Amino acid sequence: MLREGAVTLRPYALRDASAWSKVRRANETWLAPWEPLPLGSWRELNSPASFRAVYRELRKSARAGTAMPFAICFADGDARPRLVGQITIGNIVRRAFCSAYVGYWVDARVAGRGIMPTAMALAVDHAFANGGLHRIEVNIRPENTASRRVVEKLGFREEAFHQRYLHIDGAWRDHIGYALTQEEVTADGGLLARWRRSRSQAHSA
Ligand SMILES: CC(C)(COP(=O)(O)OP(=O)(O)OC[C@H]1O[C@@H](n2cnc3c(N)ncnc32)[C@H](O)[C@@H]1OP(=O)(O)O)[C@@H](O)C(=O)NCCC(=O)NCCS
Numbered sequence: 001m002l003r004e005g006a007v008t009l010r011p012y013a014l015r016d017a018s019a020w021s022k023v024r025r026a027n028e029t030w031l032a033p034w035e036p037l038p039l040g041s042w043r044e045l046n047s048p049a050s051f052r053a054v055y056r057e058l059r060k061s062a063r064a065g066t067a068m069p070f071a072i073c074f075a076d077g078d079a080r081p082r083l084v085g086q087i088t089i090g091n092i093v094r095r096a097f098c099s100a101y102v103g104y105w106v107d108a109r110v111a112g113r114g115i116m117p118t119a120m121a122l123a124v125d126h127a128f129a130n131g132g133l134h135r136i137e138v139n140i141r142p143e144n145t146a147s148r149r150v151v152e153k154l155g156f157r158e159e160a161f162h163q164r165y166l167h168i169d170g171a172w173r174d175h176i177g178y179a180l181t182q183e184e185v186t187a188d189g190g191l192l193a194r195w196r197r198s199r200s201q202a203h204s205a
Contacts, residue, residue, distance in 0.1 A: 002070070002122040004192060006135045007115055008081055009070040009122050011062075012055050016071060017048040021082040021165045023107050029174055033169045034144055035081040058088070066092045068100075068131055078158050087119045089127050089136070099135035100127065104150075114199065121192040128182045129190075135182070138174040139165060151178045154195055 002009040012020075024031070024046035037045060044050065061067035068089040073081035085106035092100040102123070102143060106116050127133040140147045160177030167173070180191070188194040 002126055004118050004122055006075040006081075007122070008073040008075075009087065009119055009126075010073065011103060012058060012069065012071045014052065014055060016055075020054075020071075021046055021047050021048045023083060023085075024048045026107055027105075031105050034141065034147070035105070036166050061090070065085045065094070066090070068092070068123070068127060070119070070123060071105075072106065072115065074113075076110070084115065085119070087116070087123050088132070089123055089133070091130075092133065095130065097135070098133050099137060100133055102136055102138050104147075104181045110139055111146070117153050117195055118192075120150060120154060121190075121195040124180065124185070125190045125192050128185065129136040133182075137177060138164055141168070141173050142176055148176070148178075153190060153198065154180075155184070155198075156180050157184075180187050 004119040025043060028042045028162035032042065058067060058069040062069060064131065070087050071083055072085035072087055074084040075081040085104065089100045102120065104116055104119065106119075124136050127136060135193075138147075139150050139162060140151065142148075143163050156178035157180065158176060158178050162175045162177055165175040185191045185194060188197075
């Protein structure tokens with residue numbers, strides 16, 4: 001388990017099916033414009049039964065060493081931590097590349113509280129320190145200003161423009177490529193340390 005303040009990252013469990021389905025179904029208009037999805041209705045794709053298929057697939061990839069998927073839990077005030085999102089370090093390629101892509105989402109009802117930059121910092125530090133990775137890449141639609149802010153606040157480099165890159169929400173969509181290598185964050189004591197510093201500077205400004 002990885003933790004920073006009210007944000008916890010942990011592996012999914014089968015018992016997450018109902019909470020996952022509820023949060024995903026409540027967020028259709030918030031998530032559908034940004035996610036590559038198989039054909040089917042949002043309700044069906046995000047049913048408790050679909051979670052079991054997603055869970056099996058993520059577990060298989062994790063065991064094969066091609067993904068590090070995490071459930072994101074958030075403890076609001078005194079409340080118990082609840083499932084509010086997901087971050088997956090996926091498409092891991094090792095050998096001379098040691099690189100991966102990150103995908104993520106968070107419940108709209110807790111957006112804007114810095115949950116995703118915190119989750120990203122925890123996941124990336126884990127991938128570099130324990131997962132044997134050297135490079136992390138994030139690809140984001142130019143229109144997705146909230147997601148671009150997440151990587152910009154963490155100091156990812158903008159390094160590519162991918163035309164018609166992913167089929168999302170009914171069409172092939174351009175994406176901006178951002179990346180980080182281990183050396184860049186080691187110099188700062190890790191991505192979480194960098195994120196903590198930038199938050200405290202923003203609060204004291
Ligand atoms: C992108 C996303 C994960 C950001 O998560 P988050 O935990 O809200 O991240 P932050 O709190 O750092 O907020 C990021 C930006 O979102 C915007 N934002 C803040 N509150 C918001 C709200 N209530 N609603 C919409 N956007 C908001 C702000 O621009 C903020 O940047 P700022 O800190 O410079 O003001 C989240 O918006 C999301 O899940 N979006 C839908 C799915 C998605 O886009 N996934 C990524 C695909 S590449």
